[in-house]
Amino acid sequence: MNSSKRRPTSEPKGPWYQDGLQFECTQCGACCSGEPGFVFVNDSEIQAMAETMKMEIDAFEHKFTRRVGNRISLVEYPDGDCIFLDPKSRHCLVYQSRPIQCRTWPFWDSTLDTKNDWKETCEVCPGAGKGKLYSLEEIEIRRREKSV
Template sequence: MSRTGTKKSKDAKGPWYQSGLAFECTQCGACCSGEPGYVFVNPDEIDAMAAAMEMDVDAFEHKFTRRVGNRISLVEYPDGDCIFLHPESRHCLVYQARPIQCRTWPFWDSTLQTKADWKETCEVCPGAGTGRLYSFEEIEIRRTEKSV
């Protein structure tokens, strides 16, 4: 393992994705649906999403967030879909103000551990592996950004 916590390939002098990775969001909604989970948000993200929804922050928090221990997460539909994933168009209702956790997809530790993890990501995300090439440095910035 390297200092960044990612596995190095045997031949490389850095993580396996040292040469960069391609990604272009297609806004398909695949990363916003599926099994229940958490989208943790901070106060600045809540403010931005409330503004995008043209809502008072308190009303927004009451309707769209929940406490998980000492953190705050967005609520979701019973099937696990994000509350901001439009059920018909499958587009994000707050895309321009989406949380950091969403903005940094697919450059998460879980998708970058190995080439096989990235391959699995590419199989479920039509934008992963296509589009703009992100440099190693850009990936590392996104990989290490934290919401809370």
């Protein structure tokens, strides 16, 4: 009889958020304002936003986009706010057709890297850490989505 004890096989540990995370967009505009940056968009996103704004695509691109290298980004107000963040209501003017980069917030690599990154996100985003519980699978789908 073999007296050696079998060690239980341990499954690989998943990400720190493997039990899911809560988020419910409050449309406060906090993620659409602040430091200047880029909201990269693709042709289908431009088309959807142009339709929402009831504009021709060429006119929309001329007014609301800029070229950054070989990519296209939405323009911003001088203070860094997104061009579609209504200055008075602080709501998105194209919310239903917003780009994938916006739709996947707050499930970005930069907010999911560590528990502390998520905690900091919850401090600036009133919807993070509250509302609907997103499963690990749902989070990973959103985290991996990218604008082409």
